[in-house]
Amino acid sequence: MGKITGICISEKRGTSKHPVDEAVIREGWGIENDAHGGNWHRQISLLSQEKIDAFRRKGAEVKPGAFGENLIVEGIDFSSLPVGTRFQIGDVLLELTQIGKECHQHCQIYQKMGDCIMPREGVFSQVVKGGRIRTGDEMEVLPPDEKRPFTAAVVTLSDKGAAGERKDESGPVIADMLRDAGYEIKETLLLPDGMEPLTQELIRLADQRQVDVIFTTGGTGFSPRDVTPEATIAVCDRMADGIADGIRNYSMGITKRAMFSRAVSGLRKKTLIVNLPGSPKAVREALEFLLPELPHGLMILRGTAMECARK
Incomplete structure (x- = not known):
């Protein structure tokens, strides 16, 4: 079980995400008013609070959303979970679709610190069922369905x-x-x-x-x-x-x-x-x-x- 400590969105691609207290999650799309929503497999990005904290202890000054993450969650190590894992937040249901990402152009964080955690620690999900979420909501980890299609x-x-x-x-x-x-x-x-x-x-x-x-x-x-x-x-x-x-x-x-x-x-x-x-x-x-x-x-x-x- 984890807890949402941050919800971040950006209205335009290429701009930094900023925190909000709550958000509407749309099925098959992502977070309303977030530029990265759409009909694709990377609708919502997630990052562990513990990974951000560890990075800050190295001297990095990063605010919520600095890595491009939508949801910051305490108590779950996302990068250790298999694709197909599902996350329940009240009525909302997300499914893990990708672990990490390619970093084609090094961000400002990498240029300053020589490292960035999002490419290896961040994960992405699709929205199976929508609803409303708020900071402080609990997130439950559900195992992948063994009967899911290959x-x-x-x-x-x-x-x-x-x-x-x-x-x-x-x-x-x-x-x-x-x-x-x-x-x-x-x-x-x-x-x-x-x-x-x-x-x-x-x-x-x-x-x-x-x-x-x-x-x-x-x-x-x-x-x-x-x-x-x-x-x-x-x-x-x-x-x-x-x-x-x-x-x-x-x-x-x-x-x-x-x-x-x-x-x-x-x-x-x-x-x-x-x-x-x-x-x-x-x-x-x-x-x-x-x-x-x-x-x-x-x-x-x-x-x-x-x-x-x-x-």
Whole structure:
């Protein structure tokens, strides 16, 4: 159980947030009169009072809202909670959607202190149910629903696609098949081939969004720009070779050219990353093979299923 010690808003993006005594929370939007509300996954930002206090003890002079946080809460370490955690404040219900954020341009706090806690300690949420909140209100932490849909992200690798010279056909096939199978698609991305953009996005999707599975399509062949497997290996803690090998063996029964696929699969924390081929036909065939069995592996990652050993 935590307690709200501060509510902060800003009427325009790029301006500092200022404290208010109470606020109206709108379902599917965020805080009324706050510029960061909208139809997206970062509607309300939260930061622990204890993290702010510790930062102040280092000599930082920061006022409520200085980090861009909407809610300051005492008694809850937000960054230690998994995505999907829910927070109850009276009638209001929030769901944790992202841990931390990228810091593209260092803020004034960082420039003065050489550090800023928001990128690693701040979290973001969506509004499941709205209502009115006030400073001093209690916040209850509710565990994620074990029956919630599996979440997924789809990343297409294509130089021509990213440059607008070719339509991405494989990514939408993956997304459509996943939705039909009951998955919730959190993000779809189209990136140029190459190591750095892909590794950055895989890390973000696994660490901050904490999606259950990431599917990549493209970049698994013999071309010098085909480095999707290398990027995947670079970010994974453990490999899951059986998935890539199984897809490859299945595809060999359709076309012998499947032998030229260098696709890999692996795990980063509790996220599975699966490389798929680049063509829509091959993607469809691979998912027809994989999707019926995939929920068991994802439930093991979540900790809601037993291992695969049989008597």
